[in-house]
Amino acid sequence: MGMLDANVSAAPISRVESQRGASGIQPNISVSKDYIEDLIHNKIPQITSSPQDPGRFARRKLDPASENPVAQPQVAPSPPRRVDVPSQQPNLEAAERTAAFQPPIVTSPKYSALDLLLVLAPHLADPEFEAQVVEAHNEQAIIAGEGNYA
Amino acid sequence: MPEDKEKSALEKLEAKLIKMWKQSGQASVISGRHTEFVVEPKVFMGDKLHPDILKFLVQGYLANTSTQDSGAGNDIEISPEKLVIKGPDGKKMIVVRDKEIIRQYIASQS
Numbered sequence: 001m002g003m004l005d006a007n008v009s010a011a012p013i014s015r016v017e018s019q020r021g022a023s024g025i026q027p028n029i030s031v032s033k034d035y036i037e038d039l040i041h042n043k044i045p046q047i048t049s050s051p052q053d054p055g056r057f058a059r060r061k062l063d064p065a066s067e068n069p070v071a072q073p074q075v076a077p078s079p080p081r082r083v084d085v086p087s088q089q090p091n092l093e094a095a096e097r098t099a100a101f102q103p104p105i106v107t108s109p110k111y112s113a114l115d116l117l118l119v120l121a122p123h124l125a126d127p128e129f130e131a132q133v134v135e136a137h138n139e140q141a142i143i144a145g146e147g148n149y150a
Numbered sequence: 151m152p153e154d155k156e157k158s159a160l161e162k163l164e165a166k167l168i169k170m171w172k173q174s175g176q177a178s179v180i181s182g183r184h185t186e187f188v189v190e191p192k193v194f195m196g197d198k199l200h201p202d203i204l205k206f207l208v209q210g211y212l213a214n215t216s217t218q219d220s221g222a223g224n225d226i227e228i229s230p231e232k233l234v235i236k237g238p239d240g241k242k243m244i245v246v247r248d249k250e251i252i253r254q255y256i257a258s259q260s
Contacts, residue, residue, distance in 0.1 A: 104248035105205055111243055113199045117163075119237060120207045123214045129166050136159040 114140055164193045171206055208246060211235070212255045228255065 107116060114137045121130040168190050171177060178189040191200040199207070212233075215226070227234040233252050237243035246252065 102247060103201060104246065104251070105201065105208055106245045106247070107198065107204065108237075108241065108243050110241065111237060112197045113194055115237075116199060116204070116243065117207070119235075119243065120211045123211045124207065125210075125214055126170070129170065132159070132163045132166055136163045139159045 167193050174206055
């Protein structure tokens with residue numbers, strides 16, 4: 001069993017530690033206890049943005065007495081709005097429209113088209129038309145009779 | 151075949167009705183640049199007559215008949231609201247509510 005000459009040596013793994021972690025840089029800020037007490041009790045003015053000049057900061061001193069700086073206007077409740085509803089009057093226009101929708105000529109469902117033509121044709125002063133109506137009616141009757149036997 | 155015979159009879163009757171309806175001047179004509187279209191109603195709508203055809207026939211019936219014809223079996227009842235044409239069995243066959251038709255019939259009878 002031969003030996004392999006390996007000239008490869010494992011390089012030591014360098015450990016990269018984050019400089020941003022908590023273990024890295026210690027904050028160079030020291031705040032006294034009195035400052036925090038004053039900040040809690042609003043004794044120190046805070047820096048806020050001015051709406052008139054948004055690019056700059058303006059100092060605004062909070063009034064510790066007013067818990068609600070934006071006062072809501074007191075508005076008296078308005079009485080309920082009264083809407084006058086017209087009294088119920090017979091809608092004549094709607095009735096006329098309903099009457100207009102009725103067909104001007106209505107036939108009884110008992111009579112077919114040929115039945116009506118048989119009654120109307122003799123009074124139309126057209127013998128040819130009357131003969132055609134009678135012929136069509138007779139043929140319809142014959143067809144109906146054959147249908148009954150089938 | 152009887153069926154063809156029936157069709158031909160109805161077709162002849164339908165053609166006759168359309169011809170009469172056109173002659174009455176009630177046909178609708180659509181005029182184009184180079185042609186005209188005459189709108190024809192479908193005469194038979196199932197077992198019923200087209201309302202325009204029925205109106206045309208009723209107008210012709212009332213124009214050619216009179217109350218004296220009621221003895222033939224067809225009776226006409228008239229009121230300001232409606233005109234009733236009764237069938238041979240005396241039952242209501244046609245009810246007319248067209249004010250113009252009623253007015254014309256009353257005027258022709260007076």
